[in-house]
Amino acid sequence: NTTLLPGPANTWSLRPSSAAGGYIVKVTPREEPVDGNYVQSALVRPEFNGETWVDVLRVQLPEGMQALKANIRVYATSGLPVVMDFETLLDPGGWNGWIIAPTAVERTYIAEVTPLDPAVKGAYFEKLRIQSEWNGETWYDVLRLEAPAEYPALRVHVRVYELMEINPVLEIDT
Secondary structure: OEEEOEOOOEEEEEEEOOOOOOEEEEEEEOOOOOOOOOOOEEEEEEEEOOOOEEEEEEEEEOOOOOOEEEEEEEEEOOOOOEEEEEEEEEOEOOEEEEEEEEOOOOOEEEEEEEEOOOOOOOOEOOEEEEEEEEOOOOEEEEEEEEEOOOOOOEEEEEEEEEEOOOOOOOOOOO
């Protein structure tokens, strides 16, 4: 339980970055809403603290919003089935992509990226997205990664977990 402040992200260091598992973050407000309130982002990303890479939780409320009492839970993914596990070098600013599998309604993924080399203090991992992409014949689930353009190339370990045995809370055919 905490009080989130608007503006710059509220941050908590979780543990040294490792390939031992990723995270799922759940933020639950604990007070009556004010019209227009929302949590702008809640994510865990590796950040270099000058000595080592650390997994840092960042939760952000929009600038100008009032403080919000909330419960934050962070879950580990280490017990989930692994569908991809590899090392790669990310060029600065490059939008790298890897096909995971053909797109299917009954599964989703969580990806974990662990930097393997020291970096410049303040370095962080920029973007991670899993999205469906059409190749002209088939829809595929594709992992996309981007390292920040202002830092050197980044060698990383990537692990993708598959979720199939979870209950959906909403399903829409449109």
